[in-house]
Amino acid sequence: MRAFPPSEDPDQVITVQQDYDSDTPLDTHHLEAGQVRTFGRGGRNRRVDIRLADEDRAVSRVAGEIIARGDHWRISNLSPTKSYVVENTERLAGFLKVPPHTQGMLVPFETSRVLVPGGRGEHGFLVMAPAACSSVLVLGAGEDPFVAQDPDDTAAEHTDVRSFRIDRLHTYYRVLVAFCEPRLRDPGTRYTPTQVQVAERLGLSKAAVNSHIDYLLRNKFQVEPGEARQGQDWRVDVLTEKALHFGLVSGGDLSVLPEPQGSR
Structure with missing residues (x-):
């Protein structure tokens, strides 16, 4: 198990434990400054400390690392x-996207949920940092929040199996992009169209749009009604959140939508 140089406060402890919203059993880990825990699918003599999804080949055998830095922690993405995605569980909209080949990205949240995309849905675990973790948000002069590793590094035994198995030629994908369209065009907005607006945008019935929403949630993101947040539009909220967090849609995907009325 690798160790990084200790921080100035070695008495602080980072705790990694099972996500209370997940059925994946995980041991609890208490990390002191400089200690590292790896996470991933494991197997084939590739040992990991936090084993996710034994049978999900969309998860790399060694997918990433958690690095304790005393009063905060960092995450590396080896894919x-x-x-x-690292979600702030204490704030509804707080999250960080951890791109591929990321090394040592600082996480500023006190209680976080790490989400790793799988073949169907995602796998997660919780990381608890000391209450003072928000005090380390200011990066030092010239410090880079993450450093890309050598793209030729194969130590993690990466997988080429796609996560979520989204078919971009299917109608449900156009529905997904249509719901995300306002935020793709303006990342600063929180506006999401209604089912009726998306139906009119794509020339579908409202019933068809609702059917595609249910299909995406149930079959692609593995979300059941009992797991969802409260509110009338929870389905669309969860749908757009997962698609945008995991980069399943981007500005280039807007080309699958018909031109807006009045654009000519």
Whole structure:
């Protein structure tokens, strides 16, 4: 197990434990400054400390690392293709996207959920940092929040299996892009269209749009009604959140939508 140089406060402890919203059993880890825990699918003599998804080949055998730095922690993403997400569980909209080949990205949240995309849905675990972790948000002069590793590094035994298995030629993908369209055009907005607006945008019935929403949530993101947040539009909220967090849609995907009325 590798160790980084200790921080100025070695008495602080980072705790990694099972996500209370996940069925994946995980041991609890208490990390002191400089200690590292690896996470991933494991297997084939590739040991990891936090084993996720034994049978999900969309998860790399060694997908990433958690690095304790005393009063805060950092995350490394060893995947060459997949982004991970770190959610702030104490704030509804707080999250970080961890791009491929990221090394040592600082996480400023006190309580976080790490989400790794799999073949269907995602796998996660919780990381608890000391209450003072928000005090380390200001980076030092010239400090880079993450450093890309050598793209030829194969130590993690990466996988080329796609996460979520989204078919971009299917109608449900156009529905997904249509719901994300306002935020793709303006990342600063929180506006999301209604089912009726998306139906009109794509020339579908509202019933068809609702059917595609249910299909995406149930079959692609593995979200059941009992797991969702409260509110009338929870389905669309969860749908757009997961698609944008994991980079399943981007500005280039807007080309799958018809031109807006009045654009000519």
